[in-house]
Amino acid sequence: MTPSGAVREPTGAGEALAGRLTDAWVLPPGIPAPDAYDRLRAGDLPVRHPTRDALDADTLISALRDAHLGLAAIPTAGMVRILGGAAEALTRELDRADLRDIAANGRLSAAMARAVVEGMALSWTTAALDHLVRAEFPDPRMLGGFVAETGGREGAADEAAPGVRDDAGEPGQPARAAAAAAPRRYVRAAAPAVTLHFGAGSVPGVTVTSMIRALLVRSAVLVKPGAGDIALTVRFARLLHRADPRLARAVAVQYWPGGAPEWDGWERDLVRAADQVVVYGGDGAIESVRARAPASTRVIEHPHRIGVAIVDARAPGPDDADAPPGDATVPGSDLLARAAQATARAAALFEQRGCVSTHLVLLVGGEAAASAFCAELADGLAALETELPPGPRTPAEMSSLHQIRGRLAMKGAALGTAATGSWTVILASAEAFEPIDGRSVWVVPVDGLEPCRELLAPLSPVLQTIGLAGFDGSRAAALAEDLVAIGATRIVPLDQVPFPAADWLHDGARPLRELVRWSELR
């Protein structure tokens, strides 16, 4: 374990970064500081967390529930400013040592940690959060009080219900001259008092996003970050505490070794006491929470997902008069090169650990185009070894990679591999496909779009992001209809895959609306 403060300079590809000893908790004022700790290694970050007996679940949840009332008094615009400001401070204040901690925690290179945090932070800015709130709630005042809904357009009316408090916590103003139609009803979006978050393993920023969403709708948060996402989450929580005393009382972060027998009772108590649970993770983690949560508790699940790209190499040529000017889907070899670069980036960012990460490319256009694409993809991945060096890989990860590379070679798959082991390009049939950790991308040649639908259908339960290249607007829209039918929830140009917008329909749900309880007043 590295002593506190002992930080080595960033190292090259594949070498471990040592982080500083990090306290994996941030507790609201008034909660007694823990007096006994356990230590562990989270990725390559030495971490200490309170022992099981050092905290009381009921006390913590009660404090957060009380703090929820303070949150409710913050108007939406104010909350957006506080959260956006804290997030902007987070990226602005990150120094090299912080980045090393984040990198060590997620076992990423420092350059990758920076790229991931900066990319994720694009959806945390004040402007992005303001856009998110408005996209979710056409009249954000419904987060603070009843607003009129007319003609089925909730929030369309610029009218607060008489006698109810508006979003700023002030009594509602008398009805202005409203839209022509009388309010059909008044609607209100209220957040549960306390949302408990179980973060995902090792993608920095996932937990911060989850916290921000709950706070935007004024739910107090208790966060268990993923083991590889402790460093960033703790820093963000500290900034929130610094930003506003009302948030300080409403934000708690606590890491513990999930699934450890001695923490079983603690987890059970928290899940039972929370008003709402957001859980990211694999089947086991999600089933565990689902089994423990009372039937009346809403559990919002973000299971592991898989990303796919569809590249149509038959797209019209550059001389085709119908090709839209400046379209990213430039045809022919240029299209392949650009699509391959975008795929390489989508695979490299997050080290293929993100739910959006592209694991499989369906290359429409036959074997020759697929081979050309693979060559470009290999070049792209090789170039990214310098720009975004891979993090250290454990012997277990390398073992797994050698096993699958060997198995694929036995199956006759064409492999392109880095000498360093950091990336793999596989040209094979779809039947052999299985996701591989690390920067590994499968390329499957297909003859047309119909086979794409057939090949993707078995992935339906886990399908999420599909990146498209080689499709103009109308063809993309037509294809999207089919992709929706097999479960895709995010269909975007390939170069937009890695970092979704703040208002993306995460796993097929509205990111803020799924966190609130709707009430109506007629």
Place this chain on the structure above:
Amino acid sequence: MFTIHRDAARDADAAFNRLALRVHAVQRANNPVLRRYWDAVSDGQPVAWDEIPPVPVRAFRDMPIVSGTAEVIFRTSGTTGGGAGGGGGNARRGEHHVASLELYRAAARDNYRRHLFAGAPALRLISLVPNPADVPDSSLATMAGFISREREVARTVWAFDPESGVDVAAVREAVASPPPPPILLLTTAFALVQLLDALAHSPLPLPHGSRVMETGGFKGRAAEVDRSTLHRRVHGTLGVPESHIVNEYGMTEMLSQAYDCVAGQGPPAGERVHRFPPWVRTRALDPADLSPLPPGRPGLLAHFDLANAASVCHLLTEDYGSVTADGGVRLLGRAPGAALRGCSLAAEAFLRMTGAA
């Protein structure tokens, strides 16, 4: 004297190399899948056994690897990857096609006799490994069947049911029965823990001279016990001293086994080195690029087992360990460091979802 030993070792190496290349040539000629693999991952014809690329043990789960005719097919228990024995799990079962049972027996026999029967002209066998009649496709059960038919074995009690687990009552009855010979308890580590748990409050000392052969790690099981702790528990509950507890390292995909001591002569767990028979060579390979590591440096273990004549000799395992200068193997378990997961689907979950596992 030193020169003679060195010459003998050199001769043995040369003989091993000749045989390895001959078997490799046969496997290459008879198995197009292996041929394709070797052509894809190597530059040319090997001139030494360690130039032959090892085949990943997980490949046994994908396809039959048959180089000639096979008399019997052994199937893995479904643990994740080959090596280090026992355990369960949901993974697809691998198949090992074996030229003949007699070849398997020949590969196993000298080694188990030397390590398990030492100093015991007669033994009673209590097997917590299933009866081969119940699981004929289990290589371990088949070996237990070989052992049960040895002339030194006066009586065999099969005390493990694949469905219900350890039959503790049968073990008690067998220990209490009058014939005096010491007992050879043949068990997986998992079944042994089950037995020790069942006997926690009522120790069952075995007769003087009894010995335990335990095999397998704890992969896929909730409990993971280090060997020193296991040895202490065996001594405390069964009265068998650590010197008489032998660990066997083997895998379905490999016909030969390694043992970490001769019964009655075992050093403390931390000092043990596994020994294969002379027709097996082991290397530790750098996890980064599979380059060979010098003695003492831990890496991924690759075994070349000449007995794997009807399948493939050179295996890349997922086990971690180092080799000693004299060819012994220090096992360190599975390659360390769990794969990092974010919110992307893992292969195991994917295979479960698609029904391929």
